[in-house]
Amino acid sequence: MESSNDQPLDWLHAFTNSSLHLILFMTEQCNFRCVYCYEDFKLNNIQDEVVVGVKNLILKRIPEIKHLAISYFGGEPLLNKKGVLDLTTWAKELCEEHGVKYHGNITTNGYTLDKKTFDSIFQKGITNYQITIDGNKDSHDKLRPTINGKSTFDKIIGNIKMMKKSPYNFECIIRLNVSDSNFEGVKSFIKNEAYAICLNDSRFKIHFHPIWGRPELILTQKNQLEELNVMVDSFGLTHTEESGLTDLNNNNKEKIDNSATKKGREADYVCYASKANSFVIRADGTLQKCTVALKDDINNIGKLNSDGTMELDSDKLSKWIFSKDKGCPLQALALEKLAVPYKDAGKFDNPISL
Numbered sequence: 001m002e003s004s005n006d007q008p009l010d011w012l013h014a015f016t017n018s019s020l021h022l023i024l025f026m027t028e029q030c031n032f033r034c035v036y037c038y039e040d041f042k043l044n045n046i047q048d049e050v051v052v053g054v055k056n057l058i059l060k061r062i063p064e065i066k067h068l069a070i071s072y073f074g075g076e077p078l079l080n081k082k083g084v085l086d087l088t089t090w091a092k093e094l095c096e097e098h099g100v101k102y103h104g105n106i107t108t109n110g111y112t113l114d115k116k117t118f119d120s121i122f123q124k125g126i127t128n129y130q131i132t133i134d135g136n137k138d139s140h141d142k143l144r145p146t147i148n149g150k151s152t153f154d155k156i157i158g159n160i161k162m163m164k165k166s167p168y169n170f171e172c173i174i175r176l177n178v179s180d181s182n183f184e185g186v187k188s189f190i191k192n193e194a195y196a197i198c199l200n201d202s203r204f205k206i207h208f209h210p211i212w213g214r215p216e217l218i219l220t221q222k223n224q225l226e227e228l229n230v231m232v233d234s235f236g237l238t239h240t241e242e243s244g245l246t247d248l249n250n251n252n253k254e255k256i257d258n259s260a261t262k263k264g265r266e267a268d269y270v271c272y273a274s275k276a277n278s279f280v281i282r283a284d285g286t287l288q289k290c291t292v293a294l295k296d297d298i299n300n301i302g303k304l305n306s307d308g309t310m311e312l313d314s315d316k317l318s319k320w321i322f323s324k325d326k327g328c329p330l331q332a333l334a335l336e337k338l339a340v341p342y343k344d345a346g347k348f349d350n351p352i353s354l
Protein backbone atom coordinates (compact mmCIF):
# COMPACT_ATOMS: atom_id res chain seq x y z
CA MET A 1 0.00 0.00 0.00
CA GLU A 2 1.41 3.39 -0.97
CA SER A 3 0.75 6.78 0.55
CA SER A 4 0.56 10.05 -1.31
CA ASN A 5 0.40 13.68 -0.30
CA ASP A 6 -3.37 13.65 0.05
CA GLN A 7 -3.46 10.29 1.84
CA PRO A 8 -1.96 10.65 5.33
CA LEU A 9 0.08 7.60 6.26
CA ASP A 10 -1.87 6.84 9.41
CA TRP A 11 -5.07 6.64 7.43
CA LEU A 12 -3.57 3.90 5.33
CA HIS A 13 -2.35 2.13 8.42
CA ALA A 14 -5.80 2.50 10.01
CA PHE A 15 -7.54 0.68 7.18
CA THR A 16 -4.98 -1.75 5.80
CA ASN A 17 -6.14 -5.36 6.02
CA SER A 18 -2.54 -6.52 6.29
CA SER A 19 -2.47 -5.62 10.01
CA LEU A 20 -4.56 -6.80 12.94
CA HIS A 21 -4.33 -5.27 16.42
CA LEU A 22 -6.14 -6.95 19.33
CA ILE A 23 -6.22 -5.40 22.80
CA LEU A 24 -7.15 -8.19 25.21
CA PHE A 25 -8.48 -7.84 28.75
CA MET A 26 -6.66 -10.92 30.11
CA THR A 27 -8.36 -10.35 33.46
CA GLU A 28 -10.53 -7.52 34.72
CA GLN A 29 -9.34 -7.98 38.30
CA CYS A 30 -6.50 -5.95 39.79
CA ASN A 31 -4.24 -6.14 42.84
CA PHE A 32 -4.11 -2.30 42.97
CA ARG A 33 -6.73 0.31 43.74
CA CYS A 34 -5.36 3.47 42.11
CA VAL A 35 -7.37 6.46 43.27
CA TYR A 36 -8.19 7.53 39.70
CA CYS A 37 -9.02 4.07 38.31
CA TYR A 38 -12.18 3.93 36.19
CA GLU A 39 -12.55 0.13 36.13
CA ASP A 40 -15.28 -1.70 38.06
CA PHE A 41 -13.51 -5.10 38.49
CA LYS A 42 -16.73 -7.01 37.83
CA LEU A 43 -15.30 -9.57 35.40
CA ASN A 44 -12.56 -12.11 36.12
CA ASN A 45 -10.05 -13.85 33.80
CA ILE A 46 -10.75 -13.82 30.09
CA GLN A 47 -13.22 -16.65 29.51
CA ASP A 48 -11.99 -19.89 27.90
CA GLU A 49 -14.41 -19.60 24.98
CA VAL A 50 -13.21 -16.03 24.36
CA VAL A 51 -9.60 -17.29 24.10
CA VAL A 52 -10.86 -19.92 21.64
CA GLY A 53 -12.60 -17.11 19.71
CA VAL A 54 -9.41 -15.01 19.68
CA LYS A 55 -7.39 -17.95 18.33
CA ASN A 56 -9.99 -18.75 15.66
CA LEU A 57 -10.14 -15.08 14.63
CA ILE A 58 -6.33 -15.02 14.25
CA LEU A 59 -6.35 -18.35 12.37
CA LYS A 60 -8.89 -16.94 9.89
CA ARG A 61 -6.85 -13.78 9.34
CA ILE A 62 -3.30 -15.18 9.40
CA PRO A 63 -3.12 -16.03 5.66
CA GLU A 64 -3.74 -12.39 4.68
CA ILE A 65 -1.96 -10.35 7.35
CA LYS A 66 1.67 -9.28 7.58
CA HIS A 67 1.56 -7.90 11.14
CA LEU A 68 -0.21 -9.15 14.24
CA ALA A 69 -0.12 -6.97 17.34
CA ILE A 70 -1.52 -8.24 20.63
CA SER A 71 -1.74 -5.87 23.58
CA TYR A 72 -2.15 -7.72 26.87
CA PHE A 73 -4.30 -5.44 29.01
CA GLY A 74 -6.60 -5.49 32.04
CA GLY A 75 -7.21 -5.04 35.06
CA GLU A 76 -3.75 -6.27 35.77
CA PRO A 77 -2.93 -8.78 33.01
CA LEU A 78 -0.19 -10.52 35.01
CA LEU A 79 -2.80 -11.74 37.50
CA ASN A 80 -3.49 -14.14 34.62
CA LYS A 81 0.16 -14.97 33.88
CA LYS A 82 -0.64 -18.42 32.56
CA GLY A 83 -3.21 -17.01 30.13
CA VAL A 84 -0.75 -14.38 28.90
CA LEU A 85 2.08 -16.87 28.49
CA ASP A 86 -0.06 -19.51 26.75
CA LEU A 87 -1.50 -17.03 24.27
CA THR A 88 1.73 -15.24 23.40
CA THR A 89 3.51 -18.61 22.96
CA TRP A 90 0.78 -19.77 20.59
CA ALA A 91 0.61 -16.48 18.66
CA LYS A 92 4.39 -16.15 18.26
CA GLU A 93 4.75 -19.70 16.93
CA LEU A 94 1.82 -19.27 14.53
CA CYS A 95 3.26 -16.00 13.21
CA GLU A 96 6.68 -17.60 12.69
CA GLU A 97 5.07 -20.45 10.72
CA HIS A 98 3.28 -17.97 8.46
CA GLY A 99 6.02 -15.34 8.09
CA VAL A 100 3.91 -12.78 9.96
CA LYS A 101 5.58 -10.17 12.19
CA TYR A 102 4.33 -10.49 15.78
CA HIS A 103 4.34 -7.56 18.22
CA GLY A 104 3.56 -8.41 21.84
CA ASN A 105 2.90 -5.55 24.24
CA ILE A 106 1.82 -5.48 27.87
CA THR A 107 0.43 -2.69 30.01
CA THR A 108 1.15 -3.81 33.56
CA ASN A 109 1.42 -2.20 36.97
CA GLY A 110 4.76 -4.04 37.26
CA TYR A 111 4.09 -5.40 40.77
CA THR A 112 4.39 -9.10 39.87
CA LEU A 113 6.80 -8.65 36.96
CA ASP A 114 9.58 -10.62 38.64
CA LYS A 115 12.59 -12.06 36.80
CA LYS A 116 11.03 -15.43 36.07
CA THR A 117 7.89 -13.81 34.65
CA PHE A 118 9.84 -11.24 32.64
CA ASP A 119 12.21 -13.87 31.19
CA SER A 120 9.33 -16.10 30.16
CA ILE A 121 7.07 -13.51 28.57
CA PHE A 122 9.93 -11.69 26.82
CA GLN A 123 11.20 -14.93 25.31
CA LYS A 124 7.68 -15.68 24.09
CA GLY A 125 7.40 -12.41 22.18
CA ILE A 126 6.26 -9.69 24.58
CA THR A 127 8.90 -7.06 23.88
CA ASN A 128 7.09 -3.79 24.70
CA TYR A 129 6.15 -2.83 28.25
CA GLN A 130 4.26 0.08 29.79
CA ILE A 131 4.60 0.48 33.56
CA THR A 132 3.12 3.40 35.48
CA ILE A 133 4.93 5.08 38.37
CA ASP A 134 3.28 8.25 39.65
CA GLY A 135 6.29 10.06 41.10
CA ASN A 136 8.55 9.35 44.07
CA LYS A 137 7.68 6.80 46.75
CA ASP A 138 5.55 9.20 48.75
CA SER A 139 3.42 10.51 45.86
CA HIS A 140 3.20 7.17 44.02
CA ASP A 141 2.06 5.21 47.08
CA LYS A 142 -0.71 7.74 47.76
CA LEU A 143 -2.07 7.31 44.22
CA ARG A 144 -1.33 3.63 43.51
CA PRO A 145 -1.71 1.45 46.63
CA THR A 146 -2.47 -2.26 46.64
CA ILE A 147 -6.02 -3.45 47.12
CA ASN A 148 -5.14 -3.63 50.84
CA GLY A 149 -3.79 -0.08 50.90
CA LYS A 150 -0.11 -1.12 50.99
CA SER A 151 2.92 0.51 49.34
CA THR A 152 3.79 -0.62 45.79
CA PHE A 153 6.69 1.69 44.86
CA ASP A 154 9.69 -0.33 46.07
CA LYS A 155 8.54 -3.56 44.47
CA ILE A 156 7.89 -1.96 41.07
CA ILE A 157 11.24 -0.13 41.10
CA GLY A 158 12.97 -3.39 42.05
CA ASN A 159 11.36 -5.13 39.07
CA ILE A 160 12.35 -2.32 36.69
CA LYS A 161 15.95 -2.48 37.94
CA MET A 162 15.87 -6.23 37.27
CA MET A 163 14.74 -5.50 33.68
CA LYS A 164 17.57 -3.02 33.32
CA LYS A 165 20.14 -5.69 34.21
CA SER A 166 18.81 -8.03 31.51
CA PRO A 167 20.51 -8.23 28.08
CA TYR A 168 17.16 -8.22 26.23
CA ASN A 169 16.25 -5.70 23.55
CA PHE A 170 12.90 -4.57 24.93
CA GLU A 171 11.17 -1.19 25.13
CA CYS A 172 9.75 -0.03 28.44
CA ILE A 173 7.68 3.13 28.67
CA ILE A 174 7.61 4.46 32.22
CA ARG A 175 4.34 6.34 32.40
CA LEU A 176 3.75 9.08 34.94
CA ASN A 177 0.20 10.33 35.47
CA VAL A 178 0.59 13.90 36.65
CA SER A 179 -1.56 16.36 38.62
CA ASP A 180 -0.82 19.25 40.95
CA SER A 181 -0.91 16.75 43.82
CA ASN A 182 2.14 14.78 42.65
CA PHE A 183 3.98 17.34 40.49
CA GLU A 184 6.87 17.80 42.93
CA GLY A 185 7.00 14.04 43.54
CA VAL A 186 7.30 13.47 39.78
CA LYS A 187 10.21 15.93 39.57
CA SER A 188 11.93 14.17 42.46
CA PHE A 189 11.43 10.80 40.73
CA ILE A 190 13.00 12.12 37.50
CA LYS A 191 16.05 13.47 39.35
CA ASN A 192 16.62 10.28 41.28
CA GLU A 193 15.17 6.89 40.24
CA ALA A 194 14.43 7.72 36.59
CA TYR A 195 17.88 9.23 36.10
CA ALA A 196 19.54 6.09 37.48
CA ILE A 197 17.37 3.76 35.39
CA CYS A 198 17.06 5.58 32.07
CA LEU A 199 20.41 7.36 31.55
CA ASN A 200 22.32 5.77 28.66
CA ASP A 201 19.69 3.06 28.32
CA SER A 202 17.51 3.73 25.27
CA ARG A 203 15.25 0.80 26.17
CA PHE A 204 13.54 3.05 28.73
CA LYS A 205 11.39 6.06 27.78
CA ILE A 206 9.37 8.41 29.95
CA HIS A 207 5.79 9.39 29.13
CA PHE A 208 3.81 12.04 31.05
CA HIS A 209 0.06 12.22 31.04
CA PRO A 210 -2.42 14.40 32.94
CA ILE A 211 -4.79 12.60 35.29
CA TRP A 212 -8.35 13.09 34.10
CA GLY A 213 -11.86 12.48 35.35
CA ARG A 214 -11.05 13.48 38.97
CA PRO A 215 -11.59 17.22 39.52
CA GLU A 216 -9.35 17.21 42.59
CA LEU A 217 -6.46 15.72 40.57
CA ILE A 218 -5.83 18.20 37.79
CA LEU A 219 -2.91 20.14 36.40
CA THR A 220 -3.75 23.82 36.86
CA GLN A 221 -0.84 25.18 34.80
CA LYS A 222 -0.86 24.25 31.14
CA ASN A 223 2.92 24.36 30.84
CA GLN A 224 3.60 21.83 33.61
CA LEU A 225 3.92 18.84 31.29
CA GLU A 226 6.24 20.81 29.03
CA GLU A 227 8.35 21.71 32.07
CA LEU A 228 8.69 18.01 32.85
CA ASN A 229 9.63 17.14 29.27
CA VAL A 230 12.29 19.88 29.28
CA MET A 231 13.62 18.52 32.56
CA VAL A 232 13.85 15.00 31.12
CA ASP A 233 15.67 16.33 28.04
CA SER A 234 18.10 18.34 30.16
CA PHE A 235 19.01 15.19 32.10
CA GLY A 236 19.79 13.37 28.85
CA LEU A 237 16.83 10.99 29.22
CA THR A 238 14.25 10.15 26.55
CA HIS A 239 10.60 11.14 26.71
CA THR A 240 7.88 10.02 24.36
CA GLU A 241 4.54 11.54 23.43
CA GLU A 242 3.11 8.12 22.78
CA SER A 243 1.81 5.40 25.05
CA GLY A 244 2.68 1.72 24.70
CA LEU A 245 -0.44 0.94 22.70
CA THR A 246 0.20 3.78 20.28
CA ASP A 247 3.84 2.96 19.84
CA LEU A 248 3.04 -0.65 19.11
CA ASN A 249 1.13 0.39 16.03
CA ASN A 250 3.97 2.61 14.91
CA ASN A 251 6.08 -0.50 14.42
CA ASN A 252 4.11 -1.21 11.27
CA LYS A 253 4.20 2.18 9.67
CA GLU A 254 7.60 1.97 8.05
CA LYS A 255 6.53 -1.23 6.35
CA ILE A 256 3.63 0.53 4.68
CA ASP A 257 5.51 3.55 3.48
CA ASN A 258 8.97 4.38 4.75
CA SER A 259 9.06 7.68 2.90
CA ALA A 260 6.97 9.50 5.50
CA THR A 261 8.81 11.74 7.93
CA LYS A 262 8.37 11.31 11.68
CA LYS A 263 6.89 14.79 11.85
CA GLY A 264 4.37 13.90 9.20
CA ARG A 265 3.41 10.73 11.01
CA GLU A 266 2.79 12.58 14.26
CA ALA A 267 0.63 15.15 12.50
CA ASP A 268 -1.48 12.38 11.00
CA TYR A 269 -1.78 10.42 14.24
CA VAL A 270 -4.85 8.18 14.38
CA CYS A 271 -5.87 6.63 17.72
CA TYR A 272 -6.20 2.85 17.78
CA ALA A 273 -9.92 3.35 18.53
CA SER A 274 -10.37 4.99 15.11
CA LYS A 275 -8.64 2.17 13.26
CA ALA A 276 -10.75 -0.35 11.37
CA ASN A 277 -8.21 -3.10 12.09
CA SER A 278 -8.02 -2.59 15.88
CA PHE A 279 -10.38 -4.20 18.42
CA VAL A 280 -10.62 -4.27 22.19
CA ILE A 281 -11.81 -7.67 23.47
CA ARG A 282 -13.21 -7.71 27.01
CA ALA A 283 -12.94 -10.79 29.25
CA ASP A 284 -16.52 -11.83 28.37
CA GLY A 285 -16.00 -11.43 24.61
CA THR A 286 -17.63 -8.00 24.28
CA LEU A 287 -15.98 -6.08 21.44
CA GLN A 288 -15.13 -2.43 22.07
CA LYS A 289 -13.02 0.26 20.39
CA CYS A 290 -11.68 2.25 23.34
CA THR A 291 -9.98 1.14 26.58
CA VAL A 292 -11.23 4.20 28.47
CA ALA A 293 -14.99 4.34 27.82
CA LEU A 294 -15.51 0.88 29.30
CA LYS A 295 -18.96 1.62 30.69
CA ASP A 296 -20.46 3.48 27.72
CA ASP A 297 -22.83 1.63 25.45
CA ILE A 298 -21.51 3.54 22.41
CA ASN A 299 -18.28 1.58 22.97
CA ASN A 300 -20.01 -1.83 22.85
CA ILE A 301 -19.65 -2.48 19.15
CA GLY A 302 -20.30 -6.22 19.14
CA LYS A 303 -19.42 -9.68 20.33
CA LEU A 304 -16.66 -12.17 19.48
CA ASN A 305 -17.97 -15.70 18.85
CA SER A 306 -15.96 -18.79 19.72
CA ASP A 307 -15.65 -19.67 16.01
CA GLY A 308 -13.72 -16.40 15.51
CA THR A 309 -16.53 -14.52 13.79
CA MET A 310 -17.52 -11.08 15.02
CA GLU A 311 -21.06 -9.80 15.38
CA LEU A 312 -20.62 -6.09 14.78
CA ASP A 313 -22.99 -3.14 15.13
CA SER A 314 -22.01 -1.13 12.07
CA ASP A 315 -23.73 2.08 13.26
CA LYS A 316 -21.74 2.14 16.48
CA LEU A 317 -18.53 1.02 14.78
CA SER A 318 -18.76 3.77 12.19
CA LYS A 319 -19.02 6.43 14.92
CA TRP A 320 -15.50 5.53 16.04
CA ILE A 321 -13.96 5.03 12.62
CA PHE A 322 -15.44 8.15 11.08
CA SER A 323 -15.31 10.42 14.14
CA LYS A 324 -14.27 14.06 13.70
CA ASP A 325 -11.29 13.72 16.05
CA LYS A 326 -9.06 10.88 14.88
CA GLY A 327 -6.50 11.67 17.59
CA CYS A 328 -9.16 10.94 20.22
CA PRO A 329 -12.53 9.84 18.83
CA LEU A 330 -13.82 9.66 22.38
CA GLN A 331 -13.53 13.43 22.68
CA ALA A 332 -15.70 13.88 19.59
CA LEU A 333 -18.18 11.32 20.85
CA ALA A 334 -18.25 13.06 24.23
CA LEU A 335 -20.53 15.62 22.64
CA GLU A 336 -23.06 12.82 22.90
CA LYS A 337 -24.27 11.61 26.27
CA LEU A 338 -21.66 9.37 27.85
CA ALA A 339 -21.30 8.09 31.39
CA VAL A 340 -18.12 10.08 32.07
CA PRO A 341 -17.67 13.77 31.11
CA TYR A 342 -14.66 13.15 28.84
CA LYS A 343 -14.97 16.51 27.17
CA ASP A 344 -13.90 18.13 30.46
CA ALA A 345 -10.84 15.97 30.69
CA GLY A 346 -8.62 17.87 28.29
CA LYS A 347 -6.69 16.28 25.46
CA PHE A 348 -5.81 12.66 26.02
CA ASP A 349 -4.40 10.65 23.18
CA ASN A 350 -4.14 7.32 24.91
CA PRO A 351 -5.74 5.45 27.75
CA ILE A 352 -5.01 5.99 31.38
CA SER A 353 -3.43 2.70 32.08
CA LEU A 354 -1.96 0.48 34.66
Ligand code: SF4
Pocket residue numbers: 030031032033034036037038039074075076109144353354
Ligand atom coordinates in the same frame (compact mmCIF):
# COMPACT_ATOMS: atom_id res chain seq x y z
S1 SF4 B 1 -5.37 1.93 37.18
FE1 SF4 B 1 -4.67 -0.10 36.54
S2 SF4 B 1 -3.30 -0.77 38.20
FE2 SF4 B 1 -4.55 0.87 39.02
S3 SF4 B 1 -6.32 -0.16 39.98
FE3 SF4 B 1 -6.93 0.39 37.86
S4 SF4 B 1 -6.47 -1.43 36.66
FE4 SF4 B 1 -5.34 -1.64 38.60
